[in-house]
Amino acid sequence: MREALHSIDNTLERIPYTPTSSEISNLKNLAKKGIYICPYCNADLIVKSGEEREIHFAHKHSESCEEAKNVGRAETRYSKQVKRETQQHKVLTDIIYDELSTQSKIDERYEVDYGYRVNTGLKHYPDIIAKIDNNIFAISVVTNVIPLRDSGLVKEIAERHHYYIEQEMKPIWFVEVKELAIEPEKNAIVLWDAENIIAAKTEEDRKWDNFLSNHITDKSFFLPFNYPLNMNNIVIDVKSMYYIYTKDSKIKVKLQRFLTDRTSKPYRAFLLNNGVELEFSKTLQLQRSFTVNNSDTEENKRQEFLTNYENLKQDHEEKQRKEQEEAEERKRLQVERLIKNKTATLEPEEELSYQQLQKLLKEKINLTQKEQNELWNRYMPRIGYKNSAVVWKLTVDNRCVSFDDLRRVLKEFIN
Ligand SMILES: [Zn+2]
Structure with missing residues (x-):
């Protein structure tokens, strides 16, 4: 297994993913001096490394205890599940874990752990499971997203998503940012099939639903944005995607909130913001419930959206008025010319x-x-x-x- 309990500090310690040889020998020495114990049976653990298996903790005296075996098997299944991910997946997952466990130390209602450790019997494992009160959140990071076009993988991600919901967890997905595809002049975001499935519906999205219901009455709403609406009967269903990346050695999350529109391939949606860049620690906030961003700033975002809309609408109406005026002027000149030509032919008669x-x-x-x-x-x-x-x-x-x-x-x- 990759985790051990620190016998003095009672903290969960993990073996680094790609330890150097000096790190390995140091871990081995710490183990020999009794620093690591089994989180399940409290037996002393040693550090093993070899050709066949990656570096891991093992029970010192006897065979693994039953629970450690279960966790070990779950860990193996989990490693298969994340095999397609890049190295960045491990880095991001660990940073998310660290961030959340720091928060859980402040609030005891809050629990966080690696998915395969929480419930070894799951068919699919979220990278991290976070619990607060009665809410269980299944947090997953998806990297290496270019092959998301692969229909087999899309199916698998969809299956995982629906499975977490079945298991009464709320799925939250973070997608590595390089796949973000925007059509700025149309205020549109184009999504992969998988992105369309894993887009979240948060409490804030519901607030946006209510907000938009008060402003969108018909298709004309989208004209100032130059957005070619696909749906005929407007259904207001706001969702959000969390794109994750590292910048200046900090994890950043780009929140893209959109109104779902095209429900067949290629999926396109109406963008509700320009992608808010948030610091990860400020994104996942420990509040009464688990929120993915600060609701105060979201209220401001809605007002901003409205102000922007009013401005665009004014510009659009102004443009339309000008076009109409120009059309009328063209018509007037045409008639004027016609009259002139007619009088020219009439001249001899008048003469x-x-x-x-x-x-x-x-x-x-x-x-x-x-x-x-x-x-x-x-x-x-x-x-x-x-x-x-x-x-x-x-x-x-x-x-x-x-x-x-x-x-x-x-x-x-x-x-
Ligand atoms: Zn044990």
Whole structure:
């Protein structure tokens, strides 16, 4: 087994994952001097290391006690379960464990331990189990997430998630951050299948549900965000994802809260914040119940979201108003141009009416009634009733002195 009880300090000690040879010989010496005892039967423990098995604690005099054997078997199963994880998984798990056990020392209602030690009979083991009052939290870290695309693994993670719920535990997952996929211009987050399954529904998420229910009445809510909503009937279901990473030798958690939307692959959701970076120790807080972040700041976040929404809405409405104004202006100019063109074609008519032409021709070429009839019935339909001015121009230009002259000119003009 990897844990032993410190015989003086009564603390649980773990063997480091990749100890150096000097660390190993030091652990062996400490064991020889009686520092390590079995957490289950209090027997003296020694440190063993060899080719076949990794370094571990073993009972000094007899075979392992029954409980230690159970824990050992659980530990073996757990190591198989986490085999696919990176080295970072161990580091993160241990830091989470340390952080939580520090908190549990302050509050005795609070218990924390490695998952396989709490209940050896489980089918799947959370990395860490934390208990406060009647709530049991199954905390798991997922690293090496790129193969999450692998459907077998997605199935396994989903199975673990649902299994913890069956076992009356509340699953909390931390995902290594490199898989975060955001579409900032659409205010969207794209999730892997597995991420979609393990997204948490916390008390704060429920508060967001209530908050959003008061503001979202229809699809138009999403227009200022430029978010293409997928669902037809709006169902408000806020969830959150915890992305974990180390930065400046501290564990940070990026909380991404979103409104679930697309329920088929690829999964996309409406982002409710830009990813709040939190220090891990401030993220997992020991309060009346287990909360994953500070609710005071969340209330501020909701107000921030609302303010941001109001601003975006204003901008959006302003933009729409401008577009409408521009469209109206374009329409106005078009009509104006149309009217202008029409008057241009009307100009000859206004210049000289047929009555005026008749009068002029009577004076100029002694146009008779019969000739006038011929002009009106035979030539005007071809020249255009509106183009009396054209006829007058032809008469003058060609120096016509009779209707015979004019007839010849008109015939030529028509052809
Ligand atoms: Zn024992």
